[in-house]
Amino acid sequence: MGGLMARKVLMLGMDALMPTLLERFVEEGILPNFGRLFREGCFCRLRPVIPAQTPSNWQTIATGATPGTHSVVVWGAHRPGDPAPECHRAEAFSSGICLAEYIWEAAARKGKGSVVMNYAGYPPTSEKATFLDRIYRPARSYYDVALPTVYHTLNVDAGDHITFSKAEGWTSLPDSHLPPLEAEVRVEPSSEGEGPAYRALLWAEGEGYDTMALCRGRDIGTSLFRLKVGDWSGWVREMFRTEEMGEVEAAFRLKLVECSPDGNRIRIYRSEAFPTDGRFCSDPELGRRLVEELGPYVHAMMTVALHVREGILDWETVDQALSDEATWWSEAARLAMEETGAELLYLHWHLPDLVEHRLVPLVDPTGTEYSPERAQDAWEELRRYYRAMDGFLGEFLRWVDLSRDVVAVASDHGMPANRKAASLVNAFRDKGWLTFTPDGRAVDWGRSKVFFEQNHLWINLKGREPTGVVPPEEYTSLRAEVQRFMRDLKDPETGEHVFAFVLTREEAPVVGLWGEHIGDLVFCYSGGYRWSGDEVLRMGEERVVFPCGGGNHGPMVPTYETGVGSNYGVLILAGAGVRKGVVEEPSRRGSRCTTDVAPTLAYLLGIGPPAQSEGRVLHEFLEGFRAEGPRRKLVPLERNVRQQRKPKAPQLKGDVTDEER
Structure with a gap:
């Protein structure tokens, strides 16, 4: 202690x-x-x-x-009795999965x-x-009740695109050197449900568009705040109705990030919305x-x-x-x-x-x-x-x-940066170890002989896996065949081994993995190589090793x-x-x-x-505590003993007990 x-x-x-x-x-x-x-x-x-x-x-x-002890050996855990390839990914951080x-x-x-x-x-x-x-x-x-976003008028596939048009039907409008513009701004909740909606009003207090207000309706008197470029609003508290959280008050804030004088380039940042009820x-x-x-x-x-x-x-x-x-x-x-x-x-x-x-x-x-x-x-x-x-x-x-x-x-x-991705799906394609869906766009893991997740591969063993297809008498030979194949897998361009090691679960304690939750094979990719799954089938990628970024x-x-x-x-x-x-x-x-x-x-x-x-x-x-190791003096200890009269033929050195006496 x-x-x-x-x-x-x-x-x-x-x-x-x-x-x-x-x-x-x-x-x-x-x-x-x-x-x-x-x-x-x-x-x-x-x-x-x-x-x-x-x-x-x-x-x-x-x-x-270690992971074999707390059970989180992948992004989650494949537990005894789980169907292939269940790994409880959504529960990877839960207390219930940690043993x-x-x-x-x-x-x-x-x-x-x-x-x-x-x-x-x-x-x-x-x-x-x-x-x-x-x-x-x-x-x-x-x-989060609502994720953050940027409302914008840009031609980009990000954030939430909004469209400004001439403000019409407003009860009152501010004085402006240019015709005021309006756009609908909605706060979409993270789960199914309904969030607040507003009218964003843009007008020109100077020569060009430079001021924005967020209004509850078409009346400047309902504005929650007014912003110039670079200004942040205060916290806005609104009610959301969501399938996940029910009726909940959440708070968020906004900032006018960009407003071009002609009103063509607008960016409005809105923060995450979080519950205010603690x-x-x-x-x-x-x-x-x-x-x-x-x-x-x-x-x-x-x-x-x-x-x-x-x-x-x-x-x-x-x-x-x-x-x-x-x-x-x-x-x-x-x-x-x-x-x-x-x-x-x-x-x-x-x-x-x-x-x-x-x-x-x-x-x-x-x-x-x-x-x-x-x-x-x-x-x-x-x-x-x-x-x-x-x-x-x-x-x-x-x-x-x-x-x-x-x-x-x-x-x-x-x-580390990625150099290449390796696809076990493509590598195993012609080995008969995987079964594919009728459209060929996914692996049917429950009907395959093996299934894998990240650094672990399991044999879909009858009597152990609910979906098992491999008879127990074939387990050892199939696992050995897969292990040899993975150990021999090389990058065709460089000749490098894709895997730094591939170990059976009995060998895995040498890298700190043990227990009933680890795979039948445990492996790590060599530096710069990353994993992939059956998404390669939907990508149209047929190579076993291929360049990738990230x-x-x-x-x-x-x-x-x-x-x-x-x-x-x-x-x-x-x-x-x-x-x-x-x-x-x-x-x-x-x-x-x-x-x-x-x-x-x-x-x-x-x-x-x-x-x-x-x-x-x-x-x-x-x-x-003493941080330095002890100082030692190495002294010779070899004995000058009489050699055997009949010298033996040279042989491989073994333990000291196997050497000549």
């Missing part, structure tokens, strides 16, 4: 925060808060468990357990409370853990108090997507949304911990992963999408976003006392790293009981794993590790 007893322990999880970029930007001096933690604490790479992706590793970071104790459950056993923010492990399994939001799809809140908190009364004190909930990841994925939103708007999110989350965490007396915070924030999927392939020369012409702009985008990450961290450091508290910044994996992490070996990209995660540790200015030695790279986070933080909190934890306490980062 720990003995250092930090007053509070904060684990700030930043999904896909990448060591190579972090080191580069800290050295450039653009990340003052990360730089402070580097100086005042410890920094190392974290080796992800397999697969190196979000659900498996955030469950591991909270439990200290290992969480650190906040271990804390509760010692009477300590926790705040768990936008993390896995919902529904709550302990009354002493208060949840604020939960991971749904990693970049998306579970509680339901995003497992204690709704606490949620309501947070809204009263801090304003409506802010979750900006889908706003970021409008910039980095859709290209429809400007950086300045995103930057403000991220700044507001950082302030809200930090203050909400502080107030929730104060209100509940919690000593532990576990938080997940998805910004690095969201932006790196798009931007890292543009700056990493090993990736298919790299070009020197685009790399410079992409580097600047990455710097902007990493500054936002630094600002997020800074909001928490404002109220944390590192002389008494501990802050850990951790990530679950990194983000960034990825889950398919590849967890230790893959290029000069720019890395599949490693990050651990930064600073505060009470933590050594200062410690950076990992290159020779120890890969020795610390995501399994080590929970037991180390449990130790610093003064509690035992979670019950199924398989990681270790990182004593080398803690004060009061």
Whole structure:
């Protein structure tokens, strides 16, 4: 059990925060808060468990357990008795799928409370853990009533297109140098239902169109606000009626991003809409108090997507949304911990992963999408976003006392660039192992001899799988045949092996995988290669190995790293009981794993590790422990013994007990 007893322990999880970029930007001096933690604490790479992706590793970071133990071996879990290829993807972050104790459950056993923010492990399994939001799809809140959008007049396939026409039938209109224009603006809810509708009115207080109002009807007197370019509205609270949430009040705000003088180019940003009744908190009364004190909930990841994925939103708007999110989350965490007396915070924030999927392939020369012409702009985008990450961290450091508290910044994996995609569907097409639907556009997994998901392949075995088609007597030979085929699979252009390894489940413990939930075969793709499924049939792609863009992490070996990209995660540790200015030695790279986070933080909190934890306490980062290895002197110990009279023929060396005596 720990003995250092930090007053509070904060684990700030930043999904896909990448060591190579972090080191580069800290050295450039653009990340003052990360730089402070580097100086005042410890920094190392974290080796992800397999697969190196979000659900498996955030469950591991909270439990200290490997995927075979907590069961989340893919994006979810294929459990005994599940039909092929069921993996409970929608439940990948749920407490119901995780078969290992969480650190906040271990804390509760010692009477300590926790705040768990936008993390896995919902529904709550302990009354002493208060949840604020939960991971749904990693970049998306579970509680959005309406997703953000950009209403626009542009000719692009993004956001919501609106059409302005001459304002007619209005009871009253403002004075304008040009004829006022109007457009219908609807707020569509995330699920089936009905949201509010408005009339957007545009007019010219100057020589060109420059002012917008959002009105409830054709009367300027019903306007909710008036905006110039660059202005934000206040919070708009409206009732929604949705199939999923029923009748609920939700709040959102708008910004006039662009308005050309002739009125032809208009962009209006609208934020996510979130409930105001506190339901995003497992204690709704606490949620309501947070809204009263801090304003409506802010979750900006889908706003970021409008910039980095859709290209429809400007950086300045995103930057403000991220700044507001950082302030809200930090203050909400502080107030929730104060209100509940919690000593532990576990938080997940998805910004690095969201932006790196798009931007890292543009700056990493090993990736298919790299070009020197685009790399410079992409580097600047990455710097902007990493500054936002630094600002997020800074909001928490404002109220944390590192002389008494501990802050850990951790990530679950990194983000290498893709070079090629590999298709097992195409590779297996002529082997007789797959059965296809009549139209040939999908695999009928239930009638196939094998089915696979990400890094795991199962034999569709009779008596084990509900849809089993392979007799037990054929299991061993079929599995061996598939294993040999996958091991021999090469990129026809380069001669590289597509798979770094392909192991049977009996061999898989060597890479940290075991238990009844893993596949009959376990594998990792070689660096730069990514997985694919039966979507290749609908794409018309018939090649087994083919170029692809983007960034990825889950398919590849967890230790893959290029000069720019890395599949490693990050651990930064600073505060009470933590050594200062410690950076990992290159020779120890890969020795610390995501399994080590929970037991180390449990130790610093003064509690035992979670019950199924398989990681270790990182004593080398803690004060009061010897970090250096002992100094030894190597002395010769060979004996000068008489040789056998009849020399033996040369033979392969074996164990020392097999050698000549």
